[in-house]
Amino acid sequence: MVNITNLHKKFNKNKVLSGVNLEIDNSGIFAVLGPNGSGKTTLIKSILGMVIPNKGKISVLGKDIKHSSAYRHQIDYLPQIANFPSNLKVKELIKMIKDLRGKTKMDLELIKRFKLEPFLDKKLGTLSGGTKQKVNIVLTFMFDSPLIILDEPTTGLDPISLIQLKELIQSEKSKGKTILITSHIMSFVEEVSDEIVFLLEGQIYFKGSTSALKIKTNEQDFERAIASILKENHA
């Protein structure tokens, strides 16, 4: 699905990724974790082609992504901060993205699921953070792509919407899709993810299941296991 070899990226003098090798072949939910500034978003944006790597190769579904844009038809991406053009109505934004990417009917179901009907005629600039995130989720999930990338999907969501989101993620997984998630909410990660990819100082420190991580760090609790990695490497 996604193949990354020897990925390097620096912004000016700040080295963010230094030799990341990652192979995700099967379907399932993969959580990309790491402390702030460890390069999670840079990694994700490199896969999307928004960040251009200094060195290394990325291929999605067996094709090198360099100089290509069509491969993004196979990716649904939920950006970290839902910043939309503020003078556009919700309805218009959905219509526009459909116009750019192709036809779909899944948006109606998603709008119902997240109870967005009353907001359809409102301008995006007037929406609250949580509602914007719901619109963001609708835009992401309304296309049936084999690879889904979610950057901090839980930001601003109320408990009901959070449950809806988890159900949605599970139902997409059952369709055999690959889902990449970054999040700082450890309980959410532990609940949904099948495998963890832990980034530290621009490299992959650990890749495996949550139980394997607990064994490796000798901790019972997932959150503590993560914390112990961080402590070890800062001491």
Added chain:
Amino acid sequence: MLKILKYSFFDLMRSRWSYVYFAFYLLLGIVLLFLNNDLSKAVITLMNVIIILVPLIGTIFGVMYYYNSKEFTELLLAQPLKRSSIFLGQYLGVALSLSMSLILGLGIPFIFYGLFQSSAIWDFSLLLVTGTFLTFIFTALAFNMALSNENKIKGFGYAILLWLFFAIIYDGVFLMSLILFEDYPLDKLSLVGTMLNPIDLSRTLILLKLDISALLGYTGAIFKKFFGTNFGLITSLSMLSLWVILPVLRIVFKAKRKDF
């Protein structure tokens, strides 16, 4: 690209500033016609306004649009769209909507005044053509500045400086060099110097078309000899096109290598 162009264009068409810009030209056109009552004098006054104002507005709108639509751009970048089509679409959206405000805003009062019966129609068309060129040139330059500067204030500052350079500083330096080297034959140099600045080039093109080159003395005669011919006109127009093409190529080049 056409889809992006469509969205950028309609986004701008809905914004208040496009109407303000349009209304300004409408008012300018009406006032000049009623106060002047002489079409070719109105064209000269208009030229003086356009030559300075159009590049300034193109610069400001270009930079502002780029920074304000950053979120929209990031949304588009995650879609299966080519980078070049995203940025070219946005650029053309801005440049076209500005040109439309200019052409309609000035065109409407002049049509009502009876432009089609007048002999000034060619001068007027040339005015609109150079105005449109200047819009495309300075919007492209503004996009370049914005693409190269992550910091809004810096990008805005550099873009304004660039406008100031072409509108005012260039002329000053040009004049100084003419005075400095007055012992040498300067007609070739001044021709080249004029060609290298799109604002000067537009001004010269219109002035010579208006048959007031006699006011310019000997240089005017040389200029007339060059710009007055079809060859001169074609060279000037291709020079203006080059001024559009080169910055646009740099937009494509820069956009391909930028991180978002």
